[in-house]
Each structure stands twice: as C-alpha cells, then as structure tokens.
Amino acid sequence: MHGSSEVGHLVDRHPSVTPERLIAQLIPPPTFAEVSFDTYRPDPAEPSQAEAVRACREFCDQAQARRAGKKRLFGKRDVLPGVGVYLDGGFGVGKTHLLASSYYAVSGQKAFATFGELTQLAGVFGFTECIDLLADYVLVCIDEFELDDPGNTTLISRLLSAIVERGVSVAATSNTLPEQLGEGRFAAQDFLREIHTLASIFTTVRIEGPDYRHRGLPPAPEPLSDGEVADRAAAVPDATLDDFDALCTHLATMHPSRYLTLIEGVSQVYITGVHPIDDQNVALRLVSLTDRLYDAGIPVVASGAKLDTIFSEEMLNGGFRKKYLRATSRLLALTAAGQTGRAIT
Template sequence: MDGSSGVQHLVDRRPEVTPERLIAQLVPPPTFADVSFDTYIPDPAQPSQAAAVQSCARFCEQAVERRQGRKRLFGRREVLPGVGLYLDGGFGVGKTHLLASSYYRVPGPKAFATFGELTQLASVFGFVECIELLADYVMVCIDEFELDDPGNTTLISRLLSALVERGVSVAATSNTLPEQLGEGRFAAQDFLREINTLAAIFETVRIDGPDYRHRDLPPAPEPLSDDEVAARAARSSTATLDDFDALCAHLATMHPSRYLTLIEGVTAVFITGVHPVDDQNVALRLVSLTDRLYDAGIPVVASGAKLDTLFSEEMLAGGFRKKYLRAVSRLLALSREGTTLGEQT
C-alpha cells in the first residue's frame, strides 16, 4: 500500500521523553521562533488587537520588576508576587504570537509550555520539585490553557499560586475565560475554589477578530485517494504514511507529551482512511497531535473524509467544542500547505 519499503510510519515510533528533554523543550515552537511584538500586525478593524500588544508589553515590564523585588535595608530585596496575564480570544487572532513575543521580550530564566507539557512536568518531577525548578524564573508562559479534569484543576491552580507567591509571573492563552475553565466538562462547582483562585491570578485581555488562517480562503481541500496519498508519501524520505485507525490506536499507547518527539524530524504527515470519530478520548488525542503538528509547521495530506468533518456535530456541541474547532482550524491550514506536496512533476 505504501508504494515503497522506505516509507516511514509514525506507528513504528516509540518515543521516550527524558526529564532533561522536558526541560529543554520549554521554549516557543519552531513556528513562533522568530516572532516579536513588531511582527504582530493588528487588524485596524479590531482595536482590541493593538491594545493587547500594549498589555503584553506592560506585563513584560512588570514581570521583570517583580522578579527584581523591592529594595530593603542592607541591600536585601523583598520578594514581590508575580503578575498574571490571560489572553482570551477566538481562533487565529494571534494569541500564541503575542505569548511567544512576551517570552522573547523578557530576559532571564523563563519557560514556555503547552498546558499538557506543564502537567507532565509536574508529574515527572513531583509537585514540590516542579515549584523549586521554576521558582527563580522570571515568567512561565502557558499556551492553550485547558482544564480537562478535576485533578488538573487542583494541580495547576496550586502550582501557579505557589509560583506567583515566589515572584514568578504567568502569562497564558485560551479560548475560555478563567472563571469558565472546566465548564461543561466536569462538575465545575465542586472545584469552584480552585477555579476562582486561577481567575484571581490573571488580568484578562480580550482579543477579537476573525481567524487569520482562513481569511478569504476556500473551504477544506478535497481528499485524495488512498493510492495517491501513498504515492506522494513515497516521494519524500522525511515524510510519514499511516492508516488513520492505526495511528489513533498508536497515540493511545503514549502520553500526549511524547507527541512532539513522535513527529521529530518529520517534514510531512500523510494519512489514509480518515473518518469522523465518535470516541472523545480518540478525539482529544487527535487534538493534541494536531497542536504539535501545527506548532512544528508540518503539512498534512489525507484521504477519506474531509478534515473539517473529523469531529461530529454532537462532539462540537459538547464541553470540548472550542478544542475541536481549534484543531479543525489548524488542520485545514496544514492541509492547504500540503495540497501540492509530493505531486508528480
């Protein structure tokens, strides 16, 4: 089926992530390696975008001031609590761009992590050790802040509270307001204290605007045939080719924090037999993989169902609606990049 014995498959990879690797990857993804506040182009029709740039710049100044502390007698400095910034908005309005720009603006030790990477860091090092690891940082940036279960709610609430008390500032992005985290996913009222604690840490900055990934663009590309996908994959030594169901099963064998290592060195992902999914666990793993592919700028070429039909209407009406819509937005952007990839010349 793959047309060549030399074609690589993601299902053959079994990545391991060492504690050292977890720390080393706490930087903005390759897609945002060269961004700055100057490269963010606000939409003139959306004044909240220009205002968000100013809010981020002000946050960076405050983060540095807080880390330096307040002078006391005999040259000692009093530790000041860190500040929090929460960038809220729809898909494709530049939240991650601004978060990464904030990371680069601030000097000194700092970390940039997805929400999943942060929870994995805490589980690998332990809660107390994780606090000690990050306690001297100027700031921690958390991209796509999500709370999928009560355990994560409690863990991250207490972790961030402890870091802020130690002078670490926290910036985060999300499509959900802090006080609404967890809404529709679990009994949020049982964890209201933790959710309110999180909300109290942050100043919320709203960013409005349409998804830049799809401005004036056509709908999802028509899927190719299985044979065409396999033939195109065979023309690249750094591409992978996988059956959709086999890939979904493989993703279930590892923690999502390993997905970044799973796609390391891959320049394009080819998938055959895509179809809508009805299992929420499978869907959430696909969301995590999509995020890693998008961060790395890896195009996707697929056969089967259109990628914008991957998640059912029932799923899109549930508590993870925003996650699924973000994944669709990113998948469509990646599939357009792969439209002519591996074509016969």
C-alpha cells in the same frame, strides 16, 4: 526513494523524552519564533489592540522587577509575588503573537507552553516537583488556557498559585470561541472564577477585532485512494506512511509529551483509512498530535473519510468542542499544505 517499502512509519518509532528534553520544548512554536511587540500590527480601527501591546510591555517590566525582589538590609532580597496578565479575545486577534513577544521581551529563565503541555509537565514530574522546577523562573506563558476540563484547571490553578507566591509572573491567553464574543467578558469571568485563588493577581486585557486569518475554512480536499497516498509517500524523502487505526493505537502507547519527538525529522505525514472517531480518548490524542504537526508545519495527506468529519457532532457539542474545532481547522490547513506540497507558513 523507490517503492513504498522504504517509507518510514510513525508506528515504528518509540521515542523517549527525558525531563530535560521536556523542559527544552517549553518555547514558542516555530510559527512565532521571530515575533516581537514591534512586529505586531495593531488595527487602527480597534484601539484595544494597541492598548494590549502597551499592557503587555508594562507586564514584562513588572515581571522582571518582581523576580529581582526587594532589597533588604545586608544585601538579601525579599521575594515579591509575581504578577499576571490574561489576554482575552477571539481567534486571530494576535493573542499568541503578544504572548510570544512577552516571552522574548523578558530575560532570565522562562517557559512557554500550551495549557495541555503544562498539565503534561505536572503529570510527568509530579505536582510538587513541577513547582520546584518553575519556582525560579521569571515568566511562565500559557497559550489557550482551557476552561473545559475542571480537573486540569484546578490542578493548574494550584500550580500557578504556588509559583506566583515564589516570584514567578504568569501570562495566559484564552481560547474563546467566536460566537461567545458577543457575550462580553464571558471567558474572562469564567477564567477568573476557575482560578479564584489567583484572580487577584491577573489583569484582564480584552483584545477586540475580526480574525485576521478569517477567510473561512477551506473545504476539506477530496481524499485520495490508499494507493495514491502510498505512491506519494514513496516519492517524498523523510515522509511517513501509516494506517489511521494503527497510528491511533500507537499514540495510546505513549504520553502525549512524546508526540513532538515522534514526528522529529519527518517532512510529511501520509495516513490511509481515515474514518470518524467515537472514542473521546482516541480523539484527544489525535488533537495533541495535530497540534504538534501544526506547530512543526508538517503537511498531511490522507485517504478515507474527509478530515472535517473525524470528530462526530456529538463530540463537537461536548465539553471539548474548542479543542476539536481547533484541531479540524488545523488539519484542514495541513492537508491544504499537503496538496500543494508546501510547508505551513
């Protein structure tokens, strides 16, 4: 590539996502494409981890049996309601590893989605259509069930109740903050209260242990100048270069379910003019984009404000605290990859 004029821009992309494509995206992210129960390494000092593996294996067996139903006379089968398992614990104890392993251990139709993706699915298809869509599945896995959005939690609770009645089993993980772990079953109690219509089907599995990734967040790199970012972008095939405000405006023109298609085929993302955000809607769209970039392992290089200052203190102390902390952590990992030029592993 010669000169930044040839660099592509995310703001010039206008992806459309067919319903079929949305369904096809409901699989574990690339980071967890190769995992299984056998590749999970329980910490011998934390017996709850080995117990969690056993509980998940048992859950998978039950999910298959429930979907098969109960034989009646004349060869017909009665539908048995699905079962549920809820993996509760802090960051880095392997909850998503076990959730993805459960997904792979079960044969038949199944879906793996973040809580946000599931609410998007209901938004795109409509509530009733979404139930019909998932009704014949063996298993639906929900990573990071969020308790900080009452409207969406109620929506998903009703959706899950309906599909469980039709024989679908559900596995979910929590997104408990580390400082809440001292409060015992805080997240589990919150979860069961929020989904009271479903509480009876869920077995709560508590996973203890320190964060295996816990090396402290790397400090945010010193931002480059706009010119340096543009020059670097010009030297990288399939990179994109965008102004931060223009990108945020562009994200508002499409449903977050399209963000995965927006970054398809992109090798690295270069952004100029980053600054703190004070609009919650803009911030939440940026969180969604960050999650997609992280799942795809696409490094980020930026100029302007440091990436750990994007979300204000007020936002970090508000109802979406967990999302913003996760997004900050992921942005720092992506910019660290951008500095070395290596993809996320």
